[in-house]
Amino acid sequence: MALSQSDKIKQLVVTQQTGYSLAQAFYKDSDVYQAEIKKIFLKHWLYAGHVSQIPNIGDYFTFEFDTESVIVVRTDAGEVKAHMNVCRHRGSRICLEQSGSQKSLTCPYHAWSYNLDGELISARNMPDDFLRSESGLHKVNVALLGGFIFICLSEDPPSLAALRQDLKQTFDLFGMHSMQLAEQKSYLIPANWKLAVENYQECYHCAPSHQEFAQIHAMAKSPKVFQKAKEHFSQTNQGNPKFIELNRYFDLAEAGQEGYQYDRNPLLRNALSGSLGGNPVAPLLGSLQSYDGGASELMIGPLSYFLIYDDHMLSYRFLPVSVNECICDVSWFVNESAVKGEDYQLDQLTWLWDVTTQADKTIIMNNQKGVDSRFYQPGRLSDMESFQQSFLNWYLQIVIN
Ligand code: FES
Ligand SMILES: [Fe+2]
Structure with a gap:
């Protein structure tokens, strides 16, 4: 007798090994996909x-x-x-x-x-x-x-109280309420949405796949080198409100609360922004007075990500179109008073993350092609894929219940 949809998913979840990529069915099965829509996309902000x-x-x-x-x-x-x-x-x-x-x-x-x-x-x-x-x-x-519009299709959405309280200072500091959208681009990716999200959550691929990014971000280095750079960066900026660390993502969120995460990471050498040569590309955001050579990672809810340089900010989201197709939407934001063509040039502003997202699209598409093979088996994750592992742990808990 064929297994029911929920029994099939339960069996997939209980046979999934921690520390490994997901089994093929998670990326291809339409029952799994329907469960994800119901339990994740219709439930969360x-x-x-x-x-x-x-x-x-x-x-x-x-x-x-x-x-x-x-x-x-x-x-x-x-x-x-x-x-x-x-x-x-x-x-x-x-x-x-x-x-x-x-x-x-x-x-x-x-x-x-x-x-x-x-x-x-x-x-x-x-x-x-x-x-x-x-x-x-x-x-x-x-x-x-912080001026960002979130929607939730559930009649009983997760609470945003903790998130609002913890992130208020960050929203104010970077002037998020009053930023302006400078550009948005949509990248249609012929792959399951989780491959796109997982790819965004790890920087194991940054050095081999993103030459441009790896020249600017310390995160592309080995965990040891990155941690050392990050510790030094945090110590020299102690007490600066930009350097708070909030870890309430996925399983670390309190029951009933939406998850969130914030931290600030160093850029490499003398880079000041995420751009060609690390040069500034727009006026400073919000009430900032100077560059510190860092960039903040912000996550609001399980599927919405923001990257904040001192002079511009990016948002990322990954949305499913069908079981085997998703969209990555990237938006670039600048200070509300910045004038296009005078204070910033669109091609300079968008260059790094356009070239990086184009490369990601190719990587993710090739990942799906390999996952579709009869010879695909879940593979062991590296030490640089721990955030992705947190997402997978959370995901497996959600789809099984
Ligand atoms: S007026 Fe909208 S479907 Fe008829
Ligand atoms: Fe990438």
Whole structure:
């Protein structure tokens, strides 16, 4: 008799060895994929965008993964709200563009119209007993964290209380509320989303695969050399609020709280920023007065990552399109007062992480090709893949329950 979906996943999880990459089925099986969507993507806070993307009433953008689409909009009252992009008549997508500005949200199919709060305001030729008040758009939870818009599709989202308290100083220090989006790029990767996330979580591949990154970041060095550089860097900057260390990621998060992580790492030699030659590429962020030769790693929730240099910040997110395809979205942020072409050049700002993400796309795609082979077996992880191991431990706990 065929195993049920949950028995199949249980068996996969209990036979998975700690310290090894995942078994093939985790990257290919559609039941595993459906369980991940339900237990991870529909349950946790996901990074949708930044308030600077929708400054005016009616401005909106859509946020999509798997079969889902969410409209994130600035309402008449100036609030940020989110609604499912699913018409309450017969289900059509309402907003078809990725971003825009609208006075109301009108379905292109039969023209039902919703206000920016998601309430149905007009529907033609409906029966007398039809109640418009019962046909508003499905609401989606929204949280603003340092100007970043997070959404959660669960009716009972994880708490953000600890995260808000611990990260407030960091949000303020780098002026995250008032940054502006300078550029965003989407990289479609023909691979399971976990291969993309795992790749981002380890720097074992940095030296062989990212020549450009490895010339700037100490993280690409061996663990011993990196730890020594990091200790020295932290000691010389003791008491500086940029150098707090917060480890509440994955299993280290308290029950019911969303996970997060923050730390600051040294760059190499005299590098000041993540750019060609380590040269500054934009005005300093927030209230910063000088460069310290470091970069901060920030994780909010299990799937949203930020890298903060002193003069610009990047966000990364990895979203599944289907079991064997995902998207890596990278955004570049600069100080709110920076003027494109005068204070920064887009090609200089985006060079390092465009070239690095292009290389990652190729690595991840080739990884999936090998994982698809009949000869693939889970392989032993290195000492430089411990963060990835934390993610895998957390992931296995989530999909089994
Ligand atoms: S499906 Fe939207 S108005 Fe008919
Ligand atoms: Fe990489």
